[in-house]
Amino acid sequence: QKEVEQNSGPLSVPEGAIASLNCTYSDRGSQSFFWYRQYSGKSPELIMSIYSNGDKEDGRFTAQLNKASQYVSLLIRDSQPSDSATYLCAVKVAGFQKLVFGTGTRLLVSP
Amino acid sequence: GAGVSQSPSNKVTEKGKDVELRCDPISGHTALYWYRQRLGQGLEFLIYFQGNSAPDKSGLPSDRFSAERTGESVSTLTIQRTQQEDSAVYLCASSAGQSLTGELFFGEGSRLTVL
Numbered sequence: 001q002k003e004v005e006q007n008s009g010p011l012s013v014p015e016g017a018i019a020s021l022n023c024t025y026s027d028r029g030s031q032s033f034f035w036y037r038q039y040s041g042k043s044p045e046l047i048m049s050i051y052s053n054g055d056k057e058d059g060r061f062t063a064q065l066n067k068a069s070q071y072v073s074l075l076i077r078d079s080q081p082s083d084s085a086t087y088l089c090a091v092k093v094a095g096f097q098k099l100v101f102g103t104g105t106r107l108l109v110s111p
Numbered sequence: 112g113a114g115v116s117q118s119p120s121n122k123v124t125e126k127g128k129d130v131e132l133r134c135d136p137i138s139g140h141t142a143l144y145w146y147r148q149r150l151g152q153g154l155e156f157l158i159y160f161q162g163n164s165a166p167d168k169s170g171l172p173s174d175r176f177s178a179e180r181t182g183e184s185v186s187t188l189t190i191q192r193t194q195q196e197d198s199a200v201y202l203c204a205s206s207a208g209q210s211l212t213g214e215l216f217f218g219e220g221s222r223l224t225v226l
Contacts, residue, residue, distance in 0.1 A: 004153075043202060043217035044154070088153060097142065097161060098170075099215065103153035 003027060004091050006102035014110055019076040021087050021105050026070065029094030033065055035074045036088040038104065044088055048074060079109045113137070115218035117203050123224045124193055132188045132221045134203030143186050144204045144215060145178055154202065160186060193225045 005024050013019045021035075032051055036044035050056045050063040050072065062075040072091075076083055086104040093100055116135040124130050136143050145157040156170035160180040171177070175193075180186040190197055200222045204215040 006153075043219050044215075045217070046214040049214075090154075096167065098144065098156050098159050098167060099154075100156065101146075101154040 003093075003100045004089055004102040006087075006089050006105045008103055009106040010108050011105055012108045012110065013079050015079060015081060017079050017109075019079045019083065019107055019109070021074040021076075021089075021107065023072045023074075023089030023102055024070055025072070025089075025091045025100075027091065027094055028067075028070065030091045031094065032092035033063070033072045034090040034092075034099065035061075035063060035072075036090060036101075038086045038088055040085070076107075079107075081109045081111050083107060084109045115203055115205055115216055117201075117218035117221050119221055120219065121222045121224075123226065125226050126195060127192055129189065129191045130193055130223060132190075132201050132203075132223070134186045134188070134218060136184075136186070136203070136205030137207075137216055139183075140205035140207050140216070141183050142206045143180055144206075145186070145188050146202045146204065147199045148202060148220070149199045157188070157201075190223075193223075195225050198223055198225045 003026050035048040037047050038044040048061055048063040050065045053065050056063045060077045064073045086106045088104045089102040090099040118133045141162045143160045146154040148154050158178045159167040175191045178188045200220040202217050202220045204217045206215050
């Protein structure tokens with residue numbers, strides 16, 4: 001089992017819709033979770049971090065964490081074509097100073 | 112510079128040659144990471160440096176791979192006797208502080224192609 005799993009997609013949504021991106025992780029001791037966005041040919045950039053169970057909202061983005069189910073999600077409201085990118089889920093490994101990344105979900109937002 | 116700087120941006124080499132990739136982190140960032148990203152794949156952790164502490168080398172795929180960092184400055188990733196499966200984008204990232212609670216800042220990467 002991979003440490004961090006994501007559906008590779010592509011996830012296609014129309015402009016203005018809600019995009020829902022999901023991630024599961026295997027290390028029950030993990031406490032820190034991150035969503036990075038990576039445009040084609042570019043390096044990843046952080047868009048959200050979450051550490052506690054529940055929801056965390058930042059503009060059009062909402063991160064959701066359920067530690068009991070070992071599940072993290074990212075919701076993007078009012079999706080825009082500029083949101084088209086690969087979204088990488090990253091988990092800080094308990095006891096180590098490194099992030100383990102999933103393979104990413106490719107999101108396509110059509111005008 | 113303001114961001115993480117990596118060089119070269121592109122490197123084409125022949126199988127069996129050695130290559131060196133360089134990373135200049137954000138000034139003041141004590142932590143430095145190397146990741147590898149193969150085409151269409153996620154990021155694969157290679158090595159982590161924190162200040163003058165012993166590096167976490169747990170992600171290095173073979174003894175052909177090594178990395179150095181002097182203090183809190185530039186790091187060099189060396190791949191000896193390159194193989195075709197080493198072809199990937201090598202990403203360097205830095206972060207502030209000793210505890211990873213925040214953001215990793217990535218460079219633009221070094222794209223390595225082994226013929």
